[in-house]
Amino acid sequence: MLDDKLFLKLVLDTMPEQVVVINKEGDIVFINKGWQNFGEENDCSCGAWEKENYLFTCKKAADNGDEIGVRALEGINAVINEQQDDLYLEYPCHSDDEKRWFMMRVVPFKLNTDFYYVITHQNITERKLAEEEVQQLANIDGLTDIFNRGYFDSFLEQEWNRCKRLNMPLSLAIIDLDDFKLLNDTYGHQQGDECLKQVAAILEQYTKRPSDICARFGGEEFALVYGNTSSEQATTVINAIVEQLKQLNICNELSLPSKTLTVSIGLASVIPCSDYTIESMIKEADDLLYKAKATGKNLLCVADLTVVD
Structure with missing residues (x-):
């Protein structure tokens, strides 16, 4: 018989998207391998992810004037407060040597009496580069x-x-x-x-x-x-x-x-x-x-x- 928890974790770890799950307070309760790898590759290691608060990280970026941080914080809070069903946000995340865009999705679910929120970050660079090539003609x-x-x-x-x-x-x-x-x-x-x-x-x-x-x-x-x-x-x-x-x-x-x-x-x-x-x-x-x-x-x-x- 399959170990359901292990099976699910292995499935999530094969996904190219970065996946993180938070509770209503913003505490991180789960990350997949994609999230871990992205953090390590970009000098923001998630080794102690169980001690991190996702909302606090967004707020810190927002307080520093980061527009994406502001939009992410407002959107996630809107989902948590049931003001909207989910969140969809496209944003640039360029490095010095590479153009990158990601799409953030936030979807809630309920387990027993507790609410949790699945946040995925999908790399959409290929599509955005194609769009940019067309736009650049003008x-x-x-x-x-x-x-x-x-x-x-x-x-x-x-x-x-x-x-x-x-x-x-x-x-x-x-x-x-x-x-x-x-x-x-x-x-x-x-x-x-x-x-x-x-x-x-x-x-x-x-x-x-x-x-x-x-x-x-x-x-x-x-x-x-x-x-x-x-x-x-x-x-x-x-x-x-x-x-x-x-x-x-x-x-x-x-x-x-x-x-x-x-x-x-x-x-x-x-x-x-x-x-x-x-x-x-x-x-x-x-x-x-x-x-x-x-x-x-x-x-x-x-x-x-x-x-x-």
Whole structure:
């Protein structure tokens, strides 16, 4: 005869979904192997899971400004308080090297007089990547084939929330082509367009991680976002970009003193928090860009806002 408890546990341990069961107070009473493995692989080991409270973990994330934590906490409480029958929540859970999305489901059940809640997390990355590929067709700049301003705005918000949740640095650079109007007026708009394409192609080479992006910010301005990247690390990358742009040796004979294409750059790095906004970071990078312009162009101006004076 089968051992019912052992049989059920083995079945649950074969499931690819991460499964956790909590009681009405939020205490964890069961996890499957998928949950255990995910915790260990992501440096949040559930070895002492029987001492953990799932609701407390959600509240801690919510108190830290994590939007997903807020929605999960509110949804689970709504199920526990019988305000809704179940919960369905899709959310991103990206790492530096991999894009990942999960779907959370919360379903209640009753055993004798006690209520319990099965919470499953299913990896839906394959579907979301396919959806994202379709959506990105509308997010590409028609001239340069890199992302446009609209996608930049949504990506920066997404990466801001991830870095805020994980207390990691985020770096933003805004790049402007010096004297681009002179280049256009001297050689024609077709040559100007070709210049923008060449610059975009180089920027794209330096944004290979899921947490990075290059985008056409507007006109002859470009933006770079680097998640989990300090000011020092971002400066190293941007200096390499500037060197490669110099090697293009694009003529701009009326731009003095270089007579070739140069760029001015503003770089701001911050650990996102509730006391600072995305808009403030963009303004900081933009102000630094104009400081570089006013100081003589062909410069990189940097502000490391992660350092507390």
